[in-house]
Amino acid sequence: MQHLPLIDLLVILVYLLSMVLVGVYFSRKNKNAQQFTTASGSIPGWALGISLYATFLSSNTFLGVPGKAFGSNWNSFVFSLSMPLAAFFAAKYFVPFYRTNGEVSAYTHLEHRFGPWARTYAMVCFILTQLARMGTIFFGIALTLQALTGVDMKTIMIVTGICIILYTVMGGIEAVIWTEVVQGIIKTIGAFLVLYIILREMKGGISDIYRIGMAENKFSLGSFDITDFSSSTFWVIFLYGFFINLNNFGMDQNYVQRYHTAKSEKEAARSIWLCVYWYVPVSLLFFIIGTALYAYFAEHPELLLTIKQQVAAEKNVDINSLKPADYGDKILPFFMVSKVPPGLVGLIIAAILSAAMSTISSGMNSSATVFLKDIYQRYINPNPGPKKELKILYIVTALTGILSIAFGIALIGVGSILDMWWELAGIFAGGMLGLFLLGIISKKAKNAEAVTATVIGIVVIVWMSLSKRFPPELDHLKSPLHVNMVIVVGTLTIFLVGLLLTRLRKQN
Numbered sequence: 001m002q003h004l005p006l007i008d009l010l011v012i013l014v015y016l017l018s019m020v021l022v023g024v025y026f027s028r029k030n031k032n033a034q035q036f037t038t039a040s041g042s043i044p045g046w047a048l049g050i051s052l053y054a055t056f057l058s059s060n061t062f063l064g065v066p067g068k069a070f071g072s073n074w075n076s077f078v079f080s081l082s083m084p085l086a087a088f089f090a091a092k093y094f095v096p097f098y099r100t101n102g103e104v105s106a107y108t109h110l111e112h113r114f115g116p117w118a119r120t121y122a123m124v125c126f127i128l129t130q131l132a133r134m135g136t137i138f139f140g141i142a143l144t145l146q147a148l149t150g151v152d153m154k155t156i157m158i159v160t161g162i163c164i165i166l167y168t169v170m171g172g173i174e175a176v177i178w179t180e181v182v183q184g185i186i187k188t189i190g191a192f193l194v195l196y197i198i199l200r201e202m203k204g205g206i207s208d209i210y211r212i213g214m215a216e217n218k219f220s221l222g223s224f225d226i227t228d229f230s231s232s233t234f235w236v237i238f239l240y241g242f243f244i245n246l247n248n249f250g251m252d253q254n255y256v257q258r259y260h261t262a263k264s265e266k267e268a269a270r271s272i273w274l275c276v277y278w279y280v281p282v283s284l285l286f287f288i289i290g291t292a293l294y295a296y297f298a299e300h301p302e303l304l305l306t307i308k309q310q311v312a313a314e315k316n317v318d319i320n321s322l323k324p325a326d327y328g329d330k331i332l333p334f335f336m337v338s339k340v341p342p343g344l345v346g347l348i349i350a351a352i353l354s355a356a357m358s359t360i361s362s363g364m365n366s367s368a369t370v371f372l373k374d375i376y377q378r379y380i381n382p383n384p385g386p387k388k389e390l391k392i393l394y395i396v397t398a399l400t401g402i403l404s405i406a407f408g409i410a411l412i413g414v415g416s417i418l419d420m421w422w423e424l425a426g427i428f429a430g431g432m433l434g435l436f437l438l439g440i441i442s443k444k445a446k447n448a449e450a451v452t453a454t455v456i457g458i459v460v461i462v463w464m465s466l467s468k469r470f471p472p473e474l475d476h477l478k479s480p481l482h483v484n485m486v487i488v489v490g491t492l493t494i495f496l497v498g499l500l501l502t503r504l505r506k507q508n
Helices: 006-027 033-041 045-056 059-071 075-081 083-101 108-114 116-149 153-201 206-215 234-250 253-259 265-299 301-315 328-339 344-380 386-410 417-441 447-469 472-477 483-507
Strands: none
Touching (some): 006 153, 083 108, 083 234, 083 253, 083 265, 108 116, 108 344, 108 447, 116 153, 116 328, 116 344, 116 386, 116 447, 153 253, 153 265, 153 386, 206 265, 234 253, 234 417, 253 265, 253 344, 265 301, 265 328, 344 386, 417 447, 447 483
């Protein structure tokens, strides 16, 4: 703990302890699986909305977005701009569908439509997505705390992981949601605090940030060329964001499970819009932070030497070859070490921890729910009894946390956190959203069409994901599309091929 004063360590320890105690408090209520997974439908809409917001605002946003804005521009903010459109469809169609359906698992419907394979396939995609999400978040926590404390990244992931596992296992979904309410508020305060400190350190304040940002094209949302899908244009990111958010609101167990915790369908739909109203402006705040950091270090280039030396040593490259994008994720932690006064550092770290813990805890709880409903009760024991159900939920929750820690450790040394997460999310989510849309939109599509369309979609997704690694002699076989188009093309392939095969069958 070579960098942090005692007061900051106390703030962090108090925060971690309080989260564990929340789990202890709610553990008294967990008498059955329904309480553990849906809180028996007792959560008010406003709390649920903040909980959804807190899940969206992970440490990938807290660290990855400023790092992305520092290294490039505001192109990634287009992801946030796509949220209202996805929220409209979710509130109007998905929430009523799930509330009427009554199944806590988001994937039970797929079995009713296409058979057990569809349910299992979607469940596997979901769990892989969760492990990727939680792994990148653990990596983000470790990246920050290592810069501030000097502690080994693996140790940081293990210690924070144990705390998250404890309160999630003990408290269930109710503990997850109410801690997320607190965490959502803390992380928002932390973001405003970071921006205030940066502005205080700038010579000309906001005017300097605007001047430098405009000169370096930092406020650009990307090219508006509607014909270019090979680079990160406005439309590529908008499409990516729309399909990812549609998948989040419509198929991600993290969100679907929460619809069942609300007191009513109206409250569940309202929570989606509350999430959007909070997330869009706050995500913009993080882009402003990234641009402000760029402007600050443009005025103090000598301060970058330390971090550039560290990154050059890690990557084993010449320091002069480094670009801002190569060390963007390390900028915010470095600034905190250098300029944030004692006491406030602990509060900001607590905000970063809350950003991570909210997403990880909900991912662990929803993964355990999916395992119980879609694997154990479907294939092993349909009626295990209340005690057995709770035991399985406890074990799988803890196991999911351990696996995500291992995934985070495996990510040590990667580049941009945000880029890594977006690519993995697109790959894993692209294969199930198309199948889901085929099932609810095309009432006449049958199992044969769904299987064929899904296999073709998977082949397309694998090709788009791996072709960028093809050797030069196979350049003609590489995908011409940007990697963020994987979920778009994968989803549309499964959905449209399924519709086409259904129509052909009807004609014959």
